Every structure is written in C-alpha cells, then in structure tokens.
Amino acid sequence: MTRRIEPCYLIFSLLGGVVLLFIVAPLAGIFINTSAAGFFETMRDSEVTGSIWLTLFASMGATVICAAASIPFSYILARKDFPFKGVVNGIIDLPIVIPHSAAGIALLGVLSGGSLFGGAMEKVGIKFIGTNAGIMAAMAFVSIPFLINSARDGFAAVPEELEKAAMNLGAGPLRVFLTISLPIAWRSVLSGLVLMWARGMSEFGAVIIIAYHPMITPVLIYERFGAFGLKYARPVSAVFLIVCFIFFVLLRTIAGRKDYVKS
Amino acid sequence: MLRVEKLSKNMGEFSLRDVSFEAREGEYLVLLGASGTGKSVLLETIAGISLPDTGRVLLGGRDITYEKIQKRDLGIVFQNGALFPHLTVAKNVSYGLKCRGEKSAEIRSRVEGLAEELGFSSLLSRNPVTLSGGEAQRVALARALAIRPHCLLLDEPLSSLDRGACSEIRSLLRRLKRRNITIIHVTHDYEEALSLADRVGIMEEGTVVQTDTPEKIFTQPISGFVADFVGIRNFIPGRLVRKSPDKERASEFVSDRIRFNVLTDEKEGEGNIIIRSEDIILSAQPVSTSARNIFKGKVVDLFPARLGMEVIVDVGVELAALVTRESVERLGLEHGRELFVSVKASAVRFIGA
Structure with a gap:
C-alpha cells in the first residue's frame, strides 16, 4: 500500500517552500555573486574587519549592560501583578513597531550634548554622538524587547510551586531568584540574550543617526553601496553574514543544551 | 501544636x-x-x-x-x-x-x-x-x-x-x-x-x-x-486474620463484638472495615445466598435518607442499611423488629492502619 499524501498538507508545504526560497535565495545570491578572490580580499580589509569587531562587541556590550537590569525586570513581569501591567508590556514592545530611523531621532533628542541627560553624561565624560557608547545605546533601544520578552516567558514557565518550596525551605526572594528561577529559566534567558545580541548587530537605522562614525558593518555596507555600488557592497555583506551566522549557530547550540522545564 | x-x-x-x-x-x-x-x-x-x-x-x-x-x-x-x-x-x-x-x-x-x-x-x-x-x-x-x-x-x-x-x-x-x-x-x-x-x-x-x-x-x-x-456509614475497627494464603478464600476480621468474613488481599493486622449501606441486605428469614456474613439483629432506628430509607440494625454493632420505602413496608420494618442481615464478604472492604 502506498502512503497517500493529504493534498491540503501538500499545498501548505509548497507554500512553505516558497517562503523558504524567498529567504534563502537573496542570501545565496550574495555568495554566488561574490568571487572567492574578492571575498578573501575583503576579509583582509582592515576597515571591514574593524567594523565587524566593533559591531560584534558593541552589540554584546549593549546586551550585557541591559541584561543586568532587564532580567530581574522580566522576572517581576512574569510573577507579579501590578496596575497598568498591560501598558508596561506594551511599552516594552514599542521599539519593535516604531521605525528605527524615528527611534534614532528620538534617541538623539535625549543623548545629544544639548539635552538634559546627554549634557549630564557629558559632564562625567560620556559622549554618545559619534561614539561607541552612542552605537550601544541605539542597538540596545531597538533590541531590548527581544531579551525581556524571551526572559519573561522563561520565568513564567517556571512552576511557581518550586519557588514556594524554596521559600518554605528558608530561601529569601533573592536566593530563590538566583538558585531556582534563573537556573531553570536559563535557556529562555540565554536565548533572549542571543536574540538581543543578534538584533543589535543587524541594526542600521537608529545607529546611523546617532553615530555614522565609528562605522559598524551595516553602515559600512550602506556606505560602500552608496559610494561604489553593488559590486563593492556585496563582499562586505558576504563576510558579515558568515560571521553573524557562525556566532548565531554557536550561541544557539549553547543555549539549547539543557532544558529543565518540561512541557 | x-x-x-x-x-x-x-x-x-x-x-x-x-x-x-x-x-x-x-x-x-x-x-x-x-x-x-x-x-x-x-x-x-x-x-x-x-x-x-x-x-x-x-x-x-x-x-x-x-x-x-x-x-x-x-x-x-x-x-x-x-x-x-x-x-x-x-x-x-x-x-x-x-x-x-x-x-x-x-x-x-x-x-x-x-x-x-x-x-x-x-x-x-x-x-x-x-x-x-x-x-x-x-x-x-x-x-x-x-x-x-x-x-x-x-x-x-x-x-x-x-x-x-x-x-x-x-x-x-x-x-x-x-x-x-x-x-x-x-x-x-x-x-x-x-x-x-x-x-x-x-x-x-x-x-x-x-x-x-x-x-x-x-x-x-x-x-x-x-x-x-x-x-460510608458502616465503619468498624478491629484486626484482620488470614485463615488461608489462598486469595480466593475469605479472611476473618475480628472486632470486640463481631466477626466478619472479608475478601481482601491486604496483609494481616490492625485496621478498619467499611461497608456501604447499600450493600447490606435485610431479610425476614435467614436465607441461603452467596453472602458469607449473616447476622441476626434488631431494628433500632429508621429514618428517611437523601435517597430511600436508612435502617439501623443492632447485630452486636450497629449497621446502617439503605433500603427503599417499599422494602420497609413489605418487611414491616419498625423499631424493635427482629430480622436477618446479610453482607457479602466481597462487599466488606478492609483498610489497614
């Protein structure tokens, strides 16, 4: 007896194939249209490698700094009810929906030396406009929802009974958070960190408004495209894509290693 | 405390x-x-x-x-x-x-x-x-x-x-x-x-x-x-004694005032038996049935339950039986009436303590 394929699922799968092709084809095109010689030459271009390191580290820095404040906050969002919680959750998602150039403009307003906050920070020696700090701020602004949402879902999935049991055994709230909730939700938290980091790396719109220089890779690609055309922008894109891909797979693998929360 | x-x-x-x-x-x-x-x-x-x-x-x-x-x-x-x-x-x-x-x-x-x-x-x-x-x-x-x-x-x-x-x-x-x-x-x-x-x-x-x-x-x-x-209306504390290792045979449950045949796979020892009031059969004469427990007793109380009538019979201990109004009328159940109570050994449940 031959296995019959349900026509409905066949159509769904074909539609899925079209979507996958839509994602894979342009990316593959970049590599197909980049010569090996051009690729390796770009890898030796110090402007390119410098921008890639800057992008990786700026995004990582933004993620780590935000993590310290966002992870405990995600826990509160998962566990506690308070007035206007829906509004707070909405605010957290705002950076996902607003245009990133608009986000850059908004940030510029508070980070520039003329503003209250920017001016105060300048007095203690931290400038944002055209600096690494500015890049990190722009990256953090647009990518922080990914961390908070993922961490919040992770904490929400930790059975409350475990926390109750820990408190009953004598653990205070901080100890419960550090020894029970965080380790059990760790996979979601880590996956949020990876998402935030990856999203920060790919940011262009907000960063270019705060800091054209020093140049992160997305800005460099845009500049090479504007000044020299597609042929020069493509190898940089290819190198950056590979770097992003490697780091992404690496971190996803680490994040996926243990899973305590059974469905 | x-x-x-x-x-x-x-x-x-x-x-x-x-x-x-x-x-x-x-x-x-x-x-x-x-x-x-x-x-x-x-x-x-x-x-x-x-x-x-x-x-x-x-x-x-x-x-x-x-x-x-x-x-x-x-x-x-x-x-x-x-x-x-x-x-x-x-x-x-x-x-x-x-x-x-x-x-x-x-x-x-x-x-x-x-x-x-x-x-x-x-x-x-x-x-x-x-x-x-x-x-x-x-x-x-x-x-x-x-x-x-x-x-x-x-x-x-x-x-x-x-x-x-x-x-x-x-x-x-x-x-x-x-x-x-x-x-x-x-x-x-x-x-x-x-x-x-x-x-x-x-x-x-x-x-x-x-x-x-x-x-x-x-x-x-x-x-x-x-x-x-x-x-559960019938609850009697006592002790289970196995008469035979054979699981097809009844064990004996001994309390101060009464003995019951019980079908159970529980081990010997202290415990309680419970009998649902709907599993207790009342009859005017001793009848030969598959029930392994037959006692002679006297009605000491009689009152309507949520469903049917509850009859309390003293057979050494007080047992509550749940019967219909028709049975009460047919058997002429009333205070002081003497009758027979039958309970199957398999309807007696032993719970070890």
Missing part, C-alpha cells in the same frame, strides 16, 4: 470561611474534602505562601499569622514533590540546610541519614526528572524533613502516584507518624484519611465542618454533607 483560628480568605472563585481546627503535638491530622474546597489554599496560608484576610495561625502558642514564610518552621510537601529539576537529589535535600548556613559536614551526614531512613541512598546523585513518582515523593519528604520542621504539611502527597507507589509512601508516612511529628495532610481520598489519620477534619465549601476520630467521622457524621461525602 498547630492551631488555626477563624481563618478567612477571599480568593474570588472560592474562599476560606472561618476555618478553625487544631493539630495536637505529634498528631496526624487529615483534612478531607472534595476538590475545590480550598484545601491547598488553606495549607499555603498556614505555610505563609499566601496571607489570610482575617484569623490567626498559632504554632506552639506563637502567633505566626504574619511571620515570614522562611521563618515559620513548617515543612510543606506538594502533590508532585516539586523537586528542583536542575539540582541533584542530594542538593534538593540539602537546599534548606544550605539556606540555614549549616556546615557542609553536617549537611552531608544529615542528607545521608535521611536518604538511608527514607530508602533512597542509591539515588543521591540522580537528576530528579529521572525518578519515579514514589521516589520523587520520598525525596520531597526528606527535603522537608531536613530542616527539622515543627510541623509537616502534606498537600495531596499520594494523589499523583500509582497504586504500588501509593501504598509504599503510605507506609512511609505511617513510619513518620510514629516519630511523633505533627502532620497535617490534605486529601480528597477517604482511604488515605482512614489509613493514616489520628483525627480527620472534613472540609466543606471553604471551612472545616467537623474534626474527630476517623471512627466518629464515618459512623456519626454531623451533617448530610459529611455523610454524603464520606459515603
């Missing part, structure tokens, strides 16, 4: 209303109630996981109603054990001791001692997700006992276990009971209550309606609810 005084808490969907009861020092108190009567909320309120709206909780005379959860000196065990999945069995058991800052040598000897006592020494380095239900519940009990609580709170500790694990944990709980720990155990299962409790409290719609010995609760329920809920 743990005392709850007029505890109330409004939870929206259901609430605790004026709950009062007391667990005496070293007593095993079972709170028995249908699901949704607020048993778990009550335990959590005693443990300090949630706070009551009004009322008091006293532990050994000390008011702990608003005491911090960490300082209450009560150990709670949840239905599924609630073991920490990211820690080994040993680290689960030692968690509370570490919170108290005890020395690691002491912690180790205490953990090993408890593992030995509760029979999971070979599991100490295992991950909790690999344990069976019964094993997990042993570890959860050890984890709660490790902090030497004044009183142990058990939230349906047997209800997620299969039959074998259930009787295993039950006998473990009986052993703990002999160690004179005050235990409050909530359940919806009357068999659990019968086999473990020194006293039973019946919970109905958010309050404790009756607290008494199992015998009193089952034979003299104070309200229709209790009677309906426990569903």
